[in-house]
Amino acid sequence: MSQNGKPSGLFKNLSAKIAAIPMVLTALVVFVGCTVWTIVFSFTNSRLLPRADWVGLAQYERLWGTRRWLISIENLLIYGSLMLILSLVLGFLLAALIDQKIRFEDGFRTIFLYPYALSFIVTGLVWQWVLNPEFGIQNVVRSLGFGNFTFDPLYNPNLVLYGVLVAGLWHGSGLVMCLMLAGLRGIDEDVWKATKVDGIPTWKTYIFVVIPMMRPVFVTTLVLVTSGIIKLYDLIIAQTGGGPGLASEVPAKFVFDAMFVSQNLAQGFAASTMMLVAVTFIIIPWAYLEFGGKKNG
Amino acid sequence: MADTVIRTQHASHAHAAGPRPRPIFSRRNIIIYGVLIVLALYYLLPIYVMVVTSLKGMPEIRVGNIFAPPVEITFAPWVKAWSSVCTGLNCDGLSRGFLNSLKITVPSVFFSIAVASVNGYALSMWRFKGANVLFTILIIGAFIPYQVMIYPIVVLLREIGLYGELSGLVLVHTVFGMPILTLLFRNYFSSVPEELFKAARVDGAGFRTIYFKIMLPMALPIFVVAVILQTTAIWNDFLFGAIYTRPENYPMTVQLNNIVNSVTGVKEYNVNMAATLLSGIVPLSIYLISGKLFVRGIAAGAVKG
CATH class of the missing domain: 1.20.5 (Single alpha-helices involved in coiled-coils or other helix-helix interfaces)
Structure with a gap:
């Protein structure tokens, strides 16, 4: 300016x-x-079509009394926290391994990132097939002689989120790897030389020197992954359809179904407004950190 | 040959001065490559299973193991998935979705990049009043869950008569591609030395001239990156395609999901996997061909922001 x-x-x-x-x-x-x-x-009584028939906070009261919505929130929290932690850990691990001046670096990187080029629909459908108990991993292990082996995450309400998580990680961890690798490559060789001279072991250098230096990369990755998690929809549709029962319902699907399937527009508006509130709580601190303190740069 | 053997034996006995050569099978290498290979298997397994399943006949799938290579290779599932599998009333296979996706992706990529590159240029070089506020709204907009905006957009598209049409979906993609692409271009143009811009201004070049004569040619690599990012993103979109188009205009992803997750009829897993592969081929080939540019795009767009 x-x-x-x-x-x-x-x-x-x-x-x-x-x-x-x-x-x-x-x-x-x-x-x-x-x-x-x-x-x-979201403050109206709209059902099939939007109508300006004001009902105050009634839609929100109803929303928070709906079991399916509560389950959706819980599912997203479980999936989201696991996805966030595991994709950061796996992504960083991959990046750190690739950064060891290995051979076939391009080959490995291509393999780890290619799922990110595929759609969530493709991802969900493939993992639905691999995890299919009748033909997939369960069947293969059983045919090896373990007749009682059960592995049917997509048909077990207690495990279905982990089944989705396997697919989600497969799809998204390559992106995290890429961001982390760019961060690692941005660190001056001299830092490594200095810690070598001081005899600090590699893992300690990573944890106490390199990772703190990569703070901006971590913040960006965190925000990217989180906003992706809140949008989680396609993967669920393709892989589980929200089932079994309500076990893998997520807020985005709740909104879609309220608006376009069950003709309950205002419930959809109220639910999506709640999603917006949740996102706001993530963005405001981040925006404050990123832009608020940037007056000097 | 014998000479080298003797020399290496000699070297391992004598502790000569200088840096110790790192043997290929050191413990460190075994751990690194071991972990990498195990992880690579996790990433490669699904695509292997997809390919193998799509080449088997249904009887073989029922008795066999999904990881086993096909005994009798058949391309019938691919043919069926492409040209005759049914979705709803249409029985012309995924070829319909493929064409729709093409008709959606090409104009969407063009318009979104055209608009966003001008945005990024205007924001970084011209810094008009309100530019920062506008850019902030745009970036925050990227984080608003789509669910908050999808219904009012239905109303808007209905008003202008584009609801259900391919052109309506193109408009939606142009709008939602704007934040990330504008960020990408703004960051790129911000890194251009200011002297260049000032010199052009002194020489009397205006907004358009500077864009077309100086910035556009210079930014070609970032345009390629943007094309790669947008093509994969729009080709892979499901939500907007499902909401803003009629069934005969459904993009490939929506059609694919309807084929595989339909509850009627006998499940033909080989056809399903062939269909899944077919709709993954376009983004996958873009990824494999563009290679490092794809990677650079992700890194440039995210890390510098």
Whole structure:
């Protein structure tokens, strides 16, 4: 901003302002407008069509009394925390291994990242097939002579989230690896040389020197992975359809079903507003950290 | 040959000065490569199973093991998945979804990148009043769950008569691709030396000239990265395709899910896997061909932000 010290009139940078019109429309009409619209209509009694029939907080009361919604929230919390931790650990491990000046580095990297190029639908369908008890891993182990072996995560309400987690990690950990690897490569060789000279073991260097230096990479990864988790929808649709029973329902699916299947629009609006509230609690601290403290840079 | 054997024996006995050569089968290497290979198996297993299953006949699948290679290779499941498997009333296979996805992806990629590159350029070089606020809204918008915005967009598209049409979906993809792509281009253009921009301004070049004559040619690599990112993202989209199009316009992902997860009829796992592979081929080939650019795109877009 500082180099534009001259007083700026309405017609200053006019072409730039004209070029920014699509961006303005997107930001104001879609991101602000549509969000406000949904929040406003979550206070109505809309069912098949949106109607301005105000009912106050009734939709929210009903939402928090709905078992399916509570299960969805719980599922997302379990899946989300595991996914966050495991994808960071696995991603960092992969990146650290690849960073050891290994042979076939490109080959390994290609293998670890290719699932990220595939859609969640493909991911869900493949893992549905691999985890299929009748033909998949369970059947293979049984045919090896372990007749009682049971491994049917997608058909067991207590295990289904872990079945989804296996697929989610398969899909997303390559991305984390990539980000971490970029972070690791950005660290000065001299840091490594200095710790070598001081005789600090490699693992200690990673934990006490390298990881703290990679804070921005970790923050970015955390935000990316978290926003991906909250959007979790396609994978569930393809892999489990929310089942067995309600065991793998997630908020995004609750919203979709309320709006487009059970014609209960306002419930969908209320539920999506709650999702927005949840995201806000993640974004505000992050935005504060990233942009608030950046005045000097 | 004998000479080298003697020399290595000699070397291992004598503790000569200088750095110790690292043997290939050191404990460190065995651990590193061992872990890498085990993890690689986890990543490779599904695609192997997909390929193998899609080449078997149903009788072989029923009696056999999903990891076993096919005894009798058949391409019938691929043919069926492409041209004759039914979804709802349409029995023309995934070829319909493939064409739809193509018709959706190509214009969406073009428009989203065209808009976002101009955005990024305007935001980083021209810094008009309100630019920072606008950019902040845009970036925050990237984190708003889609669920909050999907219904009002249905209403908007209905108003302008594009609901259910392919062009409506293209518009939606252009809008939702904007935050990440604008960020990508803004970061790139911010790294361009300011002197270059100032020199062009002094020479009298305006907004458009600088964009087309200087920035566009210079930013070609980042355009390639953007094309790769957007093509895979839009090809793989499911949610928007399912909401904003009619059944005959469904993109490949939606059609694929309807085929595999349909509750009617006998499950033909080989056809399902062939269909799954078919819809994964486009993003997978982009990934394999673009290689390091794909990687660079992810890293550049995320780490510098």
